[in-house]
Amino acid sequence: xxxxxxxxxxxxxxxxxxLPRDWANYGALIDGxxxxxxxEVEVENPEASSxxxxxxxxEHRRDGRAPDVIDVGASFxxxxxxxxxxxxxxxxxxxxxxxxxxxxKARWYNNYGGYVSIGCDAKRVETCPSTFADLRxxxxxxxxxxxxxxxKSGSAFAGVYAAALANGGSFDDIxxxxxxxxxxxxxxxxxxxxxxxxxxxxxxxxxSIDWDFLNLGYADQFRRKGADVDWRTAIPLDGSFAEYYxxxxxxxxPHPAAxxxxxxxxFSPEGQNIRLGAYARPVLMEAMAQDGTLDVxxxxxxxxxxxxxxxxxxxxxEKARRTVxxxxxxxxxx
Numbered sequence: 585x586x587x588x589x590x591x592x593x594x595x596x597x598x599x600x601x602x603l604p605r606d607w608a609n610y611g612a613l614i615d616g617x618x619x620x621x622x623x624e625v626e627v628e629n630p631e632a633s634s635x636x637x638x639x640x641x642x643e644h645r646r647d648g649r650a651p652d653v654i655d656v657g658a659s660f661x662x663x664x665x666x667x668x669x670x671x672x673x674x675x676x677x678x679x680x681x682x683x684x685x686x687x688x689k690a691r692w693y694n695n696y697g698g699y700v701s702i703g704c705d706a707k708r709v710e711t712c713p714s715t716f717a718d719l720r721x722x723x724x725x726x727x728x729x730x731x732x733x734x735x736k737s738g739s740a741f742a743g744v745y746a747a748a749l750a751n752g753g754s755f756d757d758i759x760x761x762x763x764x765x766x767x768x769x770x771x772x773x774x775x776x777x778x779x780x781x782x783x784x785x786x787x788x789x790x791x792s793i794d795w796d797f798l799n800l801g802y803a804d805q806f807r808r809k810g811a812d813v814d815w816r817t818a819i820p821l822d823g824s825f826a827e828y829y830x831x832x833x834x835x836x837x838p839h840p841a842a843x844x845x846x847x848x849x850x851f852s853p854e855g856q857n858i859r860l861g862a863y864a865r866p867v868l869m870e871a872m873a874q875d876g877t878l879d880v881x882x883x884x885x886x887x888x889x890x891x892x893x894x895x896x897x898x899x900x901x902e903k904a905r906r907t908v909x910x911x912x913x914x915x916x917x918x
Contacts (some may be wrong), residue, residue: 657739695830738829
């Protein structure tokens, strides 16, 4: 670590992309990393999607502007690894990461995650929905949104997967989720507007299907600023879907030492507890609970979820991605 830290400080910079400060506490993580190591973190296009990150790895491969690291939905990390865009690197905590949450070649590993949830502004919606079945009700006409396009966005893709599970689909069959949103679009309930804190505050997207850690964080954000929003979060029992976001190092990273040091910071107890402070479930949560490094008070603020989460395999996820890429635009956006 001493040698890595010295090399990273000599580089003095980390190129990142798609890291909004209000997403899973990235603001606090960036500030903490810069203060601890004196390395500047430059974030290009904070609101970019997972697909945008992969595109940036390819487009800026040789001009020094490429992201050193990525933070993407699991399916996008798997895709990037298959394309040879990521380099193997085992963080110090690699062996403590559950087997199903990491690549066997250490090209990517999951860092934090959550459950698909339904956020709702109780000031604009008389009765907030709590299940995917509720979203069919005519009273929600023109109110239901996703956080992005599922062909590009990990959170939106997860929303479609959750909808599939709620409508007779499975990890092997995401098509019922596409059909569900096609139905909502046809009856006028689903609107193709990307949900953000700004669109929520303006009343454009009063119901948003998104990660629980984002919806819960938005509620805190609106309360702090005194916004005219009463944002509530429900995890639908009929479509319970959990997923982690993955970290990886660019094979052609302009700042390879800083990239690796950033990974070490994200997987340190400090970094994992910063995630937890924004309701994101750290991948090392169980291991940290056992060794006493977990922020117990922050963990107790997480919403209770019934049962133990299960996750699609890499093959199932890739099949689902191909189905969404092939059918979404025609069924829902067309």
